[in-house]
Amino acid sequence: MFRKGKALWFLMVAGLFALLLVGCTNDTSSEPNETGDDQTEETDTAEETTGSGEINVGIVLPTRDEPRWVQDEQRFKDALAGSSYTTEILFSQGSSANELQNVETLISRGIDVLIISPHDGDAAGAAAQAAAAEGVTVIAYDRLITSTDAVDYYVTFDSFAVGEAQGQYLIDHAEGTGVPLYLYAGASSDNNAFLFFEGAWSVLQPKIADGTFVIANSSEAEALSANAELSRDEMGRILGQVTTNWDPNEAINKAQTHLTAAGDDLKGDVAILAPNDGTARSIADVFATDSDITSFVVTGQDAEMASIQYIIDGQQSMTVFKDVRRLVEDAMGMAVTILDGDTPETTGAYDNGAKEVAALQSEVIVVDQANVEAELIGSGYYEASDFTGLE
Ligand code: BGC
Numbered sequence: 001m002f003r004k005g006k007a008l009w010f011l012m013v014a015g016l017f018a019l020l021l022v023g024c025t026n027d028t029s030s031e032p033n034e035t036g037d038d039q040t041e042e043t044d045t046a047e048e049t050t051g052s053g054e055i056n057v058g059i060v061l062p063t064r065d066e067p068r069w070v071q072d073e074q075r076f077k078d079a080l081a082g083s084s085y086t087t088e089i090l091f092s093q094g095s096s097a098n099e100l101q102n103v104e105t106l107i108s109r110g111i112d113v114l115i116i117s118p119h120d121g122d123a124a125g126a127a128a129q130a131a132a133a134e135g136v137t138v139i140a141y142d143r144l145i146t147s148t149d150a151v152d153y154y155v156t157f158d159s160f161a162v163g164e165a166q167g168q169y170l171i172d173h174a175e176g177t178g179v180p181l182y183l184y185a186g187a188s189s190d191n192n193a194f195l196f197f198e199g200a201w202s203v204l205q206p207k208i209a210d211g212t213f214v215i216a217n218s219s220e221a222e223a224l225s226a227n228a229e230l231s232r233d234e235m236g237r238i239l240g241q242v243t244t245n246w247d248p249n250e251a252i253n254k255a256q257t258h259l260t261a262a263g264d265d266l267k268g269d270v271a272i273l274a275p276n277d278g279t280a281r282s283i284a285d286v287f288a289t290d291s292d293i294t295s296f297v298v299t300g301q302d303a304e305m306a307s308i309q310y311i312i313d314g315q316q317s318m319t320v321f322k323d324v325r326r327l328v329e330d331a332m333g334m335a336v337t338i339l340d341g342d343t344p345e346t347t348g349a350y351d352n353g354a355k356e357v358a359a360l361q362s363e364v365i366v367v368d369q370a371n372v373e374a375e376l377i378g379s380g381y382y383e384a385s386d387f388t389g390l391e
Pocket of ligand 1 (some may be wrong): 066068142143186190192193246276277301302
């Protein structure tokens with residue numbers, strides 16, 4: 001459904017790069033804002049590092065505190081090396097106020113295109129509106145900006161398929177019936193958290209209904225377990241109980257609380273739906289220290305380096321590999337098309353609550369011990385020397 005002609009795309013982008021004759025290359029990136037939440041500090045950082053020249057494309061990422069987004073920054077830098085257009089990458093450090101400030105800074109630098117992965121999908125509407133008001137084209141990157149018509153395009157992975165793959169992995173590795181199922185989810189402020197959960201639920205629910213799994217840690221999920229499809233409000237109720245807020249520490253606390261509350265019937269061989277790698281490693285560490293847990297299967301996503309090592313070592317069962325090189329190519333290809341005055345190719349649309357946002361979507365790959373080397377080393381995504389224990 002969301003496939004696109006790769007060769008055609010390559011030709012198109014190559015042609016557009018050649019046509020684009022703007023000034024000097026200036027792929028700069030903001031310094032890490034180590035202290036995080038302080039709005040003024042991040043704004044100072046942005047202003048210090050942007051200098052005074054014009055930039056064509058502004059890129060705003062949610063936080064440097066998660067390897068996922070540092071990875072995106074690096075992939076943007078790799079893709080932009082030697083290119084003839086100017087960009088700036090800024091981080092919002094988990095703050096919508098910083099995000100708005102960063103976008104305003106970029107607008108003042110004359111950007112024509114904004115590529116933004118929002119910290120909070122609804123709150124980012126203000127930043128998108130500020131950009132749109134200045135005639136800037138807004139591309140939501142990986143996370144959708146919601147409840148505003150000020151977003152023009154969405155470049156994303158198939159997030160429903162991410163959750164579906166996680167749920168299916170648990171099903172494929174469950175033995176017998178009555179397997180305790182621990183559910184965890186991302187932050188409710190992130191539209192993706194709903195898509196991931198929805199995808200997982202679509203395959204897990206029939207297996208809860210037929211007794212393969214028994215929900216271990218969410219009374220809301222138990223109450224809704226007969227429903228094949230959940231409304232956003234219903235999912236919101238479950239997320240309210242099992243969210244990690246994308247925070248590894250919150251994931252640790254929740255997992256500890258759940259295991260403390262669980263009786264013997266909810267221990268033994270268990271399945272764990274963990275929404276991403278950062279939280280998966282935290283949750284896995286907690287489950288690994290409970291002597292009443294005999295074994296666990298735990299999901300993840302992002303193919304973070306630390307989780308690849310966990311998979312090699314048998315501490316995390318799987319991850320969903322989202323090839324960020326591809327997402328960056330798609331986003332920059334779209335930006336260049338727009339700068340050139342053309343309409344970018346899209347392959348579908350996402351309803352953001354205010355409009356159908358034209359979207360370009362890419363596929364994901366399930367990775368576990370069986371294919372980790374082929375998918376991540378073989379594809380050149382990582383070096384074998386980044387890990388121990390690989391043949
Ligand atoms: C992204 C994931 C990421 C999570 C936490 C989601 O929107 O799609 O790749 O792990 O946010 O940052």
